[in-house]
Amino acid sequence: MKVKVKLYGDYLRYGADENLLEVEENSSVNDLLNKLQISERHYIIVLVNMKRVWFEEKLKDNDTVSIFSPVGGG
Amino acid sequence: MLSEEEIERYKRQIRIDKIGAEGQDKIKNSSVLIVGAGGLGSPILLYLTGIGVGKIGIVDNDILSLSNLTRQILYRTEDIGKKKVLIAKERLQALNPNVIIEAFPECLDATLAKNIFPSYDSIIDATDNFETRYLINRVAVEKEKPLFIGAVGRFTGQVMSVMPHKTSCYNCVFPEKDEETVREMSKRNEDLGVIGTIVGTIGSIVANEFIKHILNIGSHYFNKLLIIDLLNNDISAISISRDPRCRVCGNPQ
Ligand SMILES: [Zn+2]
Numbered sequence: 001m002k003v004k005v006k007l008y009g010d011y012l013r014y015g016a017d018e019n020l021l022e023v024e025e026n027s028s029v030n031d032l033l034n035k036l037q038i039s040e041r042h043y044i045i046v047l048v049n050m051k052r053v054w055f056e057e058k059l060k061d062n063d064t065v066s067i068f069s070p071v072g073g074g
Numbered sequence: 075m076l077s078e079e080e081i082e083r084y085k086r087q088i089r090i091d092k093i094g095a096e097g098q099d100k101i102k103n104s105s106v107l108i109v110g111a112g113g114l115g116s117p118i119l120l121y122l123t124g125i126g127v128g129k130i131g132i133v134d135n136d137i138l139s140l141s142n143l144t145r146q147i148l149y150r151t152e153d154i155g156k157k158k159v160l161i162a163k164e165r166l167q168a169l170n171p172n173v174i175i176e177a178f179p180e181c182l183d184a185t186l187a188k189n190i191f192p193s194y195d196s197i198i199d200a201t202d203n204f205e206t207r208y209l210i211n212r213v214a215v216e217k218e219k220p221l222f223i224g225a226v227g228r229f230t231g232q233v234m235s236v237m238p239h240k241t242s243c244y245n246c247v248f249p250e251k252d253e254e255t256v257r258e259m260s261k262r263n264e265d266l267g268v269i270g271t272i273v274g275t276i277g278s279i280v281a282n283e284f285i286k287h288i289l290n291i292g293s294h295y296f297n298k299l300l301i302i303d304l305l306n307n308d309i310s311a312i313s314i315s316r317d318p319r320c321r322v323c324g325n326p327q
Contacts, residue, residue: 008301008310009230017308042255043262045248050313052247066312068301070248071227072263074114074202 001025001061003032008068014038023059030055032065043069076102080172084126092291098126102172104288105129107190109182109210110200111158112136113145113268114224117277118200120148123166125285129174130166131194134159135181145270182206187213196284199223199244200277203260211236211244215323220287224280227266229305231276234295234314235283238323241296242314245322272304 005019014036023032029046033055038044046053047066059065076098081088088098104127108115111134122130138146138153138161146158153161159177166175180186182201187209191197197219199210207223214221214236221236223244236243250256279300286292299312318324 006310008308009228009303012303012306017306042251043259047312047314051315052317068312070204070259071225071230071232071266072202072204072207072260073226073266073268074110074112074200074224 001027001059003059003062004064005032005036006064006066008066009071010069011038011044011067027059028055029053029057029059029065032059033067036067038067045069075099080126083170083172087125093289097289097291100288101126101285102128104196105131105194106196106198106284107131107133107194108198108200109133109206110202111148111162112142112200112202113270113273114200114226114277114280115162116146116148117274118198118224118281119162119166120169121278121281122284123170123173123175125281126170126172127284127288129176129194131176131178131190132159132162133178133180133182133186133190134162135179145268145273147270147274182209184209184213188217191217191219194219196220196222196287198280198284199225200280202264204256204263205260207244208250208256212322214238215243222280222283222287224276226268226273226276227263229269229272229303231272231302231304233276233279233283233300233302234298235287237296242316243320243323246317246320246324247299247314249317250321269304272302275302275304 005021048063084098111132136158138149148162157179159179163175163177197214215238218238223234225232299314302309
């Protein structure tokens with residue numbers, strides 16, 4: 001199945017800002033992050049179809065996954 | 075009612091059909107507390123004072139240092155070593171004597187927040203660390219105060235607006251981690267560095283969010299997270315929603 005991955009800010013170094021990615025059926029968010037070689041799990045925020053999800057969440061065909069982390073400076 | 079001086083001073087914005095004299099009156103009768111008088115606080119304070127918000131509170135305990143001057147546009151080289159809020163108050167008062175400026179040269183803690191948040195219509199988060207951001211969000215939600223949040227790092231900035239118990243709060247999107255992680259996040263952010271231009275961009279947008287809220291016009295970043303990356307010129311607003319399990323605004327099990 002295919003998912004659309006959108007990377008923001010810091011995570012742009014792991015790929016293009018928008019990418020269509022082939023992943024195995026039944027993949028979780030965690031599997032996708034591993035596939036992208038993103039190992040960081042402390043600060044990262046993942047949205048699937050604009051909704052905040054956790055790492056165990058299963059992905060579906062045609063999902064849009066947004067990946068970013070908060071900045072905090074003032 | 076507006077005085078003759080006010081009508082002249084504000085005429086360029088009164089001329090906007092969505093504002094008018096009636097809108098200017100709403101601005102005059104509004105109040106806002108800004109936490110942080112640094113990079114984001116500077117443009118926010120300058121614009122909101124210029125625009126004529128009735129009462130502005132400022133909380134900051136910092137002393138101006140040389141490396142602040144790349145982006146903290148309220149201050150001058152000769153101010154180094156002085157308390158930021160005190161210089162800010164003096165400068166803003168000179169910009170617009172109609173505005174009441176209340177300065178709190180203190181670190182924001184839970185007691186101070188709970189004491190002073192109720193005296194303002196809205197709260198603006200322009201702080202530089204995650205500990206204070208979580209505190210502001212908690213107390214703003216508890217006191218039902220609309221909250222406008224700006225944050226920056228490198229060339230990147232983020233904006234979100236919160237209507238307590240109606241739209242997503244800061245903790246819905248960025249759930250608070252343990253104390254050590256939060257401290258580490260603040261430290262990492264400091265290490266990222268920041269460019270003055272993104273601070274000006276984000277500060278202006280946050281100030282604009284507050285003004286539109288007071289006037290009840292236009293659209294807002296409620297249930298949205300704006301991410302601006304001025305390095306790649308990427309501007310995106312991500313839709314977000316309340317987390318029913320949120321420890322601040324939801325019903326955690
Ligand atoms: Zn919440």
